[in-house]
Amino acid sequence: MLNYNSGNGGWLSACFLSNTEISNYSGHYAGDGIQVHYVFNTHQIQYSLHYGTSGCWGGNGADQPVKNNAAAVGNNLASCTAVIHYNSGYGGAQDKFSAGTNGNLNSTLKNENASQSLIC
Numbered sequence: 001m002l003n004y005n006s007g008n009g010g011w012l013s014a015c016f017l018s019n020t021e022i023s024n025y026s027g028h029y030a031g032d033g034i035q036v037h038y039v040f041n042t043h044q045i046q047y048s049l050h051y052g053t054s055g056c057w058g059g060n061g062a063d064q065p066v067k068n069n070a071a072a073v074g075n076n077l078a079s080c081t082a083v084i085h086y087n088s089g090y091g092g093a094q095d096k097f098s099a100g101t102n103g104n105l106n107s108t109l110k111n112e113n114a115s116q117s118l119i120c
Contacts, residue, residue: 001015001016001017001018001073001074001075001076002015002016002018002040002066002070002072002073002084002113002116003015003061003070003071003072003073003074004040004060004061004062004064004069004070004071005060005061005071005072006071006072006104006105006110007072007104012060013040013059013060013061013071014040014041014042014059014060014061014062014063014064015040015041015042015074016038016039016040016041016066016070017041018116019077020118021090021115021116021117021118022038022115022116023088023089023090023115024067024088024089024114024115025038025065025066025067025068025088025113025114025115025116026038026065026067026088026114037065038065038066038067039063039064039065039066040061040062040063040064040065040066040069041062041063042059042062066113067113067114068111068112068113068114069111069113070084070105070109070110070111070113071104071105071110071111072102072103072104072105073095073097073102073103073104073105074097074102075097075098075099075100075101075102076099076100077099077100077118078099078100079099079120080099080118080119080120081096081097081098081099081118081119081120082096082097082116082118083095083096083097083116083117083118083119084096084097084105084109084113084115084116085113085114085115085116085117086108086109086112086113086114087114087115088114088115089115090115090117091115092114093106093108093109094109095108095109096119
């Protein structure tokens, strides 16, 4: 799960929830004229950066593109490490978050995130 805001304010911002690898946060063509776009939302279940509870309560960042707009990560996957990448296609600098951990993206990746992979 990615948060639009960082720090303790992260859990008060819009979030993006995913439990799979995404090679490009810009989205992709799904066929039959369907274009998938990844945006921050205020109505997704998440692991709170501060309190460890579910819900994405804040509206700050809602409907903003996920690509190059994330500031924090909360990984509530049971056994996989979430890896956030600077470039699309899982390239460039990266920041890793073990299962059950959360925190701010490092200074290189804050608002410069383009893809995510999992190490399981």
